[in-house]
Structure formats: structure tokens, C-alpha cells
Amino acid sequence: MSYTRDLQIAAIIIVLTILFVLIPPLNNSPIRTILGIMMVLFLPGYALIAALFPRKNDLDSIERLALSFGLSIAVVPLIGLGLNFTSFGIRLVPILISLSVFTLAMLMIAHYRRSKLSEDERFEVPFSHIYSPIKNEIFNSKQGIDKILSIILIISILVSVITLIYVIVTPKQGEKFTEFYILGDNGKAQGYPTLMEAGKNSSVIVGIANHEYMLTNYTLGISLENETIKKMHVKLKHNSTWEKKVFFTPEKTGKKLKLEFMLYKEDNFTAPYRDLHLWVNVSST
Numbered sequence: 528m529s530y531t532r533d534l535q536i537a538a539i540i541i542v543l544t545i546l547f548v549l550i551p552p553l554n555n556s557p558i559r560t561i562l563g564i565m566m567v568l569f570l571p572g573y574a575l576i577a578a579l580f581p582r583k584n585d586l587d588s589i590e591r592l593a594l595s596f597g598l599s600i601a602v603v604p605l606i607g608l609g610l611n612f613t614s615f616g617i618r619l620v621p622i623l624i625s626l627s628v629f630t631l632a633m634l635m636i637a638h639y640r641r642s643k644l645s646e647d648e649r650f651e652v653p654f655s656h657i658y659s660p661i662k663n664e665i666f667n668s669k670q671g672i673d674k675i676l677s678i679i680l681i682i683s684i685l686v687s688v689i690t691l692i693y694v695i696v697t698p699k700q701g702e703k704f705t706e707f708y709i710l711g712d713n714g715k716a717q718g719y720p721t722l723m724e725a726g727k728n729s730s731v732i733v734g735i736a737n738h739e740y741m742l743t744n745y746t747l748g749i750s751l752e753n754e755t756i757k758k759m760h761v762k763l764k765h766n767s768t769w770e771k772k773v774f775f776t777p778e779k780t781g782k783k784l785k786l787e788f789m790l791y792k793e794d795n796f797t798a799p800y801r802d803l804h805l806w807v808n809v810s811s812t
Contacts, residue, residue, distance in 0.1 A: 530641050530650070531638055531641065531651075532651070532652065533577070533651070533652040534577065534634045534637055537573060537574060537630070537634055538631060538634055540562060540566070540570060541627050541631060543562055544559075544563060544623070545623060545627060547559040547562055548562075548563065548619070548623055549623075566626060566627075567599065567603055567626070568596060568599050568600065569595055570599065570626075570630050571598070571599045571602045571626060571629060572594060572595040572596060572598030572600070572601075573591075573595035573599070574633035574637065575598050575602065576591055576594050576595055577633065577634065577637035577641075577650070578633040578634075578636040578637040578640065580650070581637060581640035581641045581643075581644060581649060582644060582648050582650055583648065583649065583651070584648075585650070602629070603626065606622070606625045606626060606629060607622060609625075610625060702738075703738065703739045703740055704738050704739070705735065705736065705737055705738060705743070705745075705790070705800065706734065706736035707734070707735055707788075707803065708734045709734070709788055709803055709805075710732040710734065711731065711732070712731070712732065712772070714732060719805055720805075720807065721805065721806070721807050722807070722808055722810075723777050723807055723808070723809045723810070724777075724809070724810055724811070725777055725779070725780050725810070725811055726778065727776065728774045728775070728776055729775060729776070729777065730772050730775070731772070731773060731788075732771070732773070733747065733770070733771060733772075733773045733788065735747070735761055735769045735770075736763075736767075736768040736769075737763035737764065737765055737766065737767055737768070738765070738766065739792075741765055742763070742764050742765070743762070743763055743765075743792060743793065744760065744762050744792070744793055745761045745762070745790055745791065745800075746758065746759070746760055746761075746790070746791040746792075746796070747759050747760075747761060747773070747788070747791075748788075748790075748791065748799075749773070749775050749786070749787070749788055750787045750789065751779055751784055751785070751786050751807075751809070752779055752781075752784050752785055753785075756775050756776060756777060756778065757773065757774075757776075759773070779809060780809045780810060780811050781808070781809060782808045783806050783807075783808065784806070784807050784809055785804055785805075785806060786805045786807045787802060787804045788802065788804065789801075789802045790802065
């Protein structure tokens with residue numbers, strides 16, 4: 528049935544989008560971005576227009592194209608607003624499922640309404656001759672200001688889509704920084720070891736989170752009263768976190784000694800990039 532071919536293609540794109548978003552081996556592909564843009568900016572509006580206007584004379588091709596983009600931009604925020612008042616919230620999977628259900632429902636309605644019309648009345652996309660009708664509609668059938676407005680409308684839509692793709696593919700970098708923190712053995716910001724014995728292991732949980740937009744080499748140094756007692760190297764990709772229980776052995780004894788945790792970046796040891804400290808008491812064994 529040629530009159531449902533566009534609906535079938537739309538349904539296939541929805542299924543592919545779900546696969547490329549949810550399946551780990553596929554969700555790192557650039558195809559995911561292309562399918563996601565179509566899913567957000569075009570398909571919901573196209574399906575809604577197909578359901579509302581099943582006859583070929585209801586709208587011309589330029590109006591269908593423009594309204595598909597326009598209604599998609601209107602429908603998607605409304606679905607997001609509805610999700611905001613549910614327990615699901617505005618998250619990737621609920622939005623994907625909601626858009627998929629809405630779009631598929633509109634495609635089914637469009638299929639049903641077209642099937643009730645005669646072959647001469649129902650709308651269908653002439654894929655084999657799609658270029659000539661659009662060309663004729665823009666350059667032959669329209670006159671004066673109508674022709675100019677149609678051309679401007681198409682150019683505006685193309686520029687908007689290209690701009691959106693550029694923004695998504697090349698996001699603006701935010702502030703570059705590194706998180707550096709220490710936790711007690713219970714994994715909370717409390718219960719730090721403040722009473723230690725010389726020659727015996729003590730430990731804290733050390734965390735490093737890289738937000739430098741690049742692969743970064745860190746050096747973690749632990750010192751007691753300016754004497755190094757532990758040093759280790761950590762290599763982290765952007766947006767990755769290293770958190771580990773770190774053991775160290777104090778040797779110097781005394782009260783209110785300064786136990787420092789110093790983080791250096793890219794072998795620059797002139798001054799710590801980040802530093803933390805605890806005041807501890809170290810007794811002899």
C-alpha cells in the first residue's frame with residue numbers, strides 16, 4: 528500500500544531511535560544524534576499532521592513540511608511538561624517512550640483515516656517523483672510574493688535544523704575544574720581518622736572527578752607535617768571519577784599534626800592543584 532509508505536518509514540525510524548538510544552553498543556554512534564533530532568523536531572508533528580489531514584487536498588507539501596516542524600516544537604515541550612508532574616520526571620527514557628507512544632498512536636490514526644478514503648482523495652508521499660512536484664509547486668504554480676515566502680520558509684527550516692545539529696554535535700565547553708574530596712571509611716564526609724598509631728596503616732577514601740574536557744594525569748601526594756608518606760598516580764578521562772580507599776602509614780608522632788592530601792596535575796609540582804588536610808594525633812605503638 529503506497530499510501531502508507533511514509534507512515535511505515537516513520538515507524539521504522541522510531542524503532543531505530545529506540546534501539547540506538549537504549550542499546551549500549553549503539554548509543555555512542557553519531558546515528559543516534561541524527562535519529563534523535565528527527566524524533567524531536569519532525570516525526571511527532573508529521574504524525575499529528577498526517578492524522579489531522581489525511582486528504583491530499585487538505586494541505587500542500589510545503590505547508591505539511593512547515594507544520595511538521597512547527598507542531599513538533601510545540602508537542603515535545605507539552606509532553607515534557609506532563610512528565611514533570613509524574614513520578615517519572617523529565618529523563619531520557621520516559622521522554623523517549625512518551626514521544627514514541629504519541630507518534631505511533633498518531634501514525635495509526637493516520638493509517639485508519641487514510642484507509643477510509645478513496646484512492647483519489649487520500650494523501651500519499653510520491654517518493655518516486657518527490658523532487659518534481661516540489662520544484663513545480665515552488666517555481667511554477669506560485670506567483671510573486673507566495674513564491675518568495677515559500678523559498679524563505681524552506682531556507683529558514685534548513686538553517687534551523689543545521690544550527691541545532693551543530694549545537695548538539697559541538698556543545699560549548701563549560702568551566703574546567705577537578706573535584707577533589709576525602710571521605711571517612713564509611714563513605715561519608717564524617718568519621719575521619721584523627722587518632723592514629725605510628726607504624727600502623729590508616730585509611731581514608733579519596734575521590735577525584737575530572738571535568739577538564741581532556742584526559743588528565745594526576746599525582747596524589749599525602750604528607751604528614753610536610754614529610755611525604757604516600758604518592759600515587761591517577762589517569763582520568765573527561766567526566767570520569769576515581770574513588771578509592773587509600774592506605775598510608777604515619778611515622779612521626781605528636782598532637783595536632785597536619786595531614787595533607789595534595790593533588791597535582793600534569794606533573795606540575797610547583798604548587799598543588801587542589802589540597803585538603805586533616806588535623807590528627809599520632810601516638811607511638
